[in-house]
Amino acid sequence: MKSIGDKRDFIREGSRSTEACLVLEGVACRYKIVPGGRRQILSFHFSGDLPDLQGLHLGVMDHSMAALTPARLAFVPHEPLLAATQLSPSIAGAITRSLTIDGAIFREWITCIGRRTAIERIAHLLCECASRTEALGLTTIAKFILALTQAEIGDATGLSNVHVNRTLQDLRRRKLISNNNKALAILDWEGLQEVAEFDPTYLHLKPEAAQ
Amino acid sequence: MKSIGDKRDFIREGSRSTEACLVLEGVACRYKIVPGGRRQILSFHFSGDLPDLQGLHLGVMDHSMAALTPARLAFVPHEPLLAATQLSPSIAGAITRSLTIDGAIFREWITCIGRRTAIERIAHLLCECASRTEALGLTTIAKFILALTQAEIGDATGLSNVHVNRTLQDLRRRKLISNNNKALAILDWEGLQEVAEFDPTYLHLKPEAAQ
DNA sequence: CGCTCTCTTGATAGACTTCAATGTTAGTGG
DNA sequence: CCACTAACATTGAAGTCTATCAAGAGAGCG
Numbered sequence: 001m002k003s004i005g006d007k008r009d010f011i012r013e014g015s016r017s018t019e020a021c022l023v024l025e026g027v028a029c030r031y032k033i034v035p036g037g038r039r040q041i042l043s044f045h046f047s048g049d050l051p052d053l054q055g056l057h058l059g060v061m062d063h064s065m066a067a068l069t070p071a072r073l074a075f076v077p078h079e080p081l082l083a084a085t086q087l088s089p090s091i092a093g094a095i096t097r098s099l100t101i102d103g104a105i106f107r108e109w110i111t112c113i114g115r116r117t118a119i120e121r122i123a124h125l126l127c128e129c130a131s132r133t134e135a136l137g138l139t140t141i142a143k144f145i146l147a148l149t150q151a152e153i154g155d156a157t158g159l160s161n162v163h164v165n166r167t168l169q170d171l172r173r174r175k176l177i178s179n180n181n182k183a184l185a186i187l188d189w190e191g192l193q194e195v196a197e198f199d200p201t202y203l204h205l206k207p208e209a210a211q
Numbered sequence: 212m213k214s215i216g217d218k219r220d221f222i223r224e225g226s227r228s229t230e231a232c233l234v235l236e237g238v239a240c241r242y243k244i245v246p247g248g249r250r251q252i253l254s255f256h257f258s259g260d261l262p263d264l265q266g267l268h269l270g271v272m273d274h275s276m277a278a279l280t281p282a283r284l285a286f287v288p289h290e291p292l293l294a295a296t297q298l299s300p301s302i303a304g305a306i307t308r309s310l311t312i313d314g315a316i317f318r319e320w321i322t323c324i325g326r327r328t329a330i331e332r333i334a335h336l337l338c339e340c341a342s343r344t345e346a347l348g349l350t351t352i353a354k355f356i357l358a359l360t361q362a363e364i365g366d367a368t369g370l371s372n373v374h375v376n377r378t379l380q381d382l383r384r385r386k387l388i389s390n391n392n393k394a395l396a397i398l399d400w401e402g403l404q405e406v407a408e409f410d411p412t413y414l415h416l417k418p419e420a421a422q
Numbered sequence: 423c424g425c426t427c428t429c430t431t432g433a434t435a436g437a438c439t440t441c442a443a444t445g446t447t448a449g450t451g452g
Numbered sequence: 453c454c455a456c457t458a459a460c461a462t463t464g465a466a467g468t469c470t471a472t473c474a475a476g477a478g479a480g481c482g
Contacts (some may be wrong), residue, residue: 035408040322057304057311062413063318089297093268099310100268106317107274111243111251112482114324118438149460158325160439161374178323181447182460183234198387201225202273329470359430371471376430392479393428 001074006066011065017055023047024155026071027147031155032063039211043105044068044148048136053099056082069147072115108202113158114198118167121157123196126177128203136138136204146184149187171195212285215278222276228266230286234258237282238358242342242366243274252367254316255279255340259347264310267293310408312415319413324369327408329378332368334407339387339414342398346416382406407414 004010011021013032021028030042030051042063042108045051052065056078067073085092095162108128112121130144139145150168151161159167168184171177176192178185186192212235215221222232224243232239233255241253241262253274256262266272267289278284310372319339323332341355342422350356361379362372370378382388387403389396399405 030318032318032323032325036324038326040326042318042321054311054314057308058315058415060412060415062315062415086300092303095312096307097268099307100265103310103314103317104269104273105263106314107241107253107322110253110320110324111245113321114251115245115249121218145344150462151460161460162440162462163438164440169462201271204269204271204273362428372429373431373472374470377470380430 001072004071004073006067006070010073011052011061011063011064013061013064015061016059017061017078019077020050020055020081021052021065022076023049023051023072024072024074024167026067026069027155028065028067028071028073029152030063030065039155040158041152042109043102044135044156046129046133047138050098052100054096056081056095068152104202104204118157118159118163119170120196121159122153122164122167123171123176123192124198125153125157126184126186127193127196127198130189131200131203132206135203141186141189144186147182148184149182212283215282215284215388217281218277220275220277222263222282224272224275226272227270228263228272228289230288231261231266231292232263233285233287234262234277235283235285237278237280239276239282239284240276240363240367241274241276250366251369252363253315255318255367256347257295257344257347259342261309264306265313267306279363314342315413315415329368329370329374330381331407332370333375333378334382334387334403336364336368336408337395337397338404338407338409338411341400342411342414342416346414352397354399355397358393359395360393 002010010028010140011017021187025047028045028049028051030045032040033044036042051142052061055061063097081095085095105128108124112124112177116124126146129146130139130141133139133144134141148156149161150164153159153168155166157164168177171192172179174195176186176188176195178187192198215237221239222228237257239256239260239262241256243251243253245251254262263272263276265357277386292306296306316339319335323335327335333417337357340357341352344350344355360372361375364370364379365372368375379388379390380416382403383390385402385406387397387399387406403409
């Protein structure tokens with residue numbers, strides 16, 4: 001178990017991955033830096049997430065990880081985890097399922113950044129984070145608060161911080177969100193989903209209604 | 212085994228996934244349509260790829276698949292595939308590894324679309340496709356030809372077809388590529404990588420130099 | 423030959439970025 | 453309690469990249 005301060009890297013791109021991290025508290029993210037210094041955030045992670053299972057099967061990290069709020073993390077060495085997958089098919093299945101949903105969320109982000117406008121992207125990000133934290137049992141839509149800076153939202157959505165600022169103002173003007181100083185909340189869930197064109201299917205939250 | 216014409220869907224978003232498809236010949240892609248009709252291509256797939264393993268663990272498809280050139284495909288029902296993973300850990304591992312690399316490529320696409328300029332995005336896409344088809348043993352960098360329309364390249368990179376056209380002209384002017392009528396080839400591999408800021412680490416092509 | 427699909431080009435508009443300055447808030451230490 | 457600092461947020465102005473619209477040119481195909 002490790003406590004980590006605000007804005008602190010805890011895994012670096014290019015390093016060898018030997019343990020998987022579990023988010024116990026706070027918000028973490030995966031990100032890449034492109035030559036030129038611009039950052040792209042790839043995903044956000046909340047209490048209960050296991051964000052770097054891909055390290056189990058890849059030697060070298062292709063991205064970094066950082067805490068965006070003060071956070072507590074647990075690190076599980078790969079070996080016992082791999083041993084557990086050999087013993088229990090259900091653990092192996094859970095890990096594979098988690099990796100698969102990870103991919104589904106990435107696909108939605110590609111679509112969002114590639115084919116949606118600024119306001120749609122930000123609204124969509126909010127809908128996604130609210131749905132996921134609710135599914136994790138951490139909050140409800142009404143009480144949901146996203147504690148990110150506008151620069152971080154920009155790095156996740158492929159926008160500049162200035163444009164994020166103006167777009168958030170637009171969302172406030174439409175009475176869809178409220179936003180006081182690094183605490184973003186949802187005022188009109190239906191309206192926000194509509195703007196975002198949000199369809200939660202890709203999150204695959206229902207545990208195997210299928211099969 | 213199925214032969215499929217040009218521009219033909221063979222898996223639809225929202226459908227239930229019951230078999231995995233193997234690309235035997237041609238180029239296939241995964242894509243999503245956002246309300247408004249704009250398309251985002253999520254990945255390209257060449258002979259030897261198994262592009263929808265995620266369907267093994269998810270009930271409902273969150274995207275569609277289509278052939279972009281005339282193609283031959285094989286469809287493997289999920290059941291024997293899942294049975295094989297129970298019997299052989301190495302098959303299970305191969306599938307998980309494939310899913311994991313899938314995710315790594317998505318992460319790079321997010322970064323590309325979110326934080327790179329048009330010319331960098333297109334150059335990067337070319338580098339990626341060339342590297343992957345070479346690794347699959349289908350071609351060499353020198354002989355590599357990408358048979359996509361400019362609209363398709365735009366749908367993959369989040370650009371309009373008009374802007375793709377102008378950007379390809381730019382790449383030709385710089386003598387990095389040649390491009391006659393739906394046949395894009397690489398003239399200067401080093402130069403193209405440089406423009407793309409291409410680092411193939413994320414493709415994880417070396418089979419487990421790690422561990 | 424006419425049709426369709428793709429590529430190409432020009433003109434115009436819009437979305438978003440960059441730069442730069444100012445305002446706001448919270449924390450720190452005297 | 454107040455000055456001082458450091459992060460963030462906000463605003464304006466100017467500029468760039470990319471989209472959209474529209475039209476024409478080739479190429480392949482029945």
